Amino acid sequence: MTLARHGAARSQAPLGPRFSADGAVRRNGSTADMTFADLELVHSLGQFMMLRPGDVINTGTPAGAVPGQAGAPYLRAGDGLDVETDGSGGRHQTFGEA
Secondary structure, X not given: OXXXXXXXXXXXXXXXXXXXXXXXXXXXXXXXXXXXXXXHHHXXXXXXXXXXXXXXXXXXXXXXXXXXXXXXXXXXXOOEEEEEEOOOEEEEEEOOOO
16 A cells, blocks of 8 residues: 655555454555555556546555465454554444345
């Protein structure tokens, strides 16, 4: 996850996104471990879609993200997910029935 302000033309320092489900940390990674650099992702996406200030680019899960792994069951309706990133705060989302 990279945060960039309008006019920023350089890669940002690595950030540490964390995901917790009902208080249990499920993912704790670093943008330094991403396969593609943040500016490369933005450039590539900008070739076929319009990006505007405030857009969020979701790039997938960090290493070790295995669906349904032992001790980390799938999320269900009513489960809460907290997402936070170094220096930018976080947000909470409660899952509903699909």
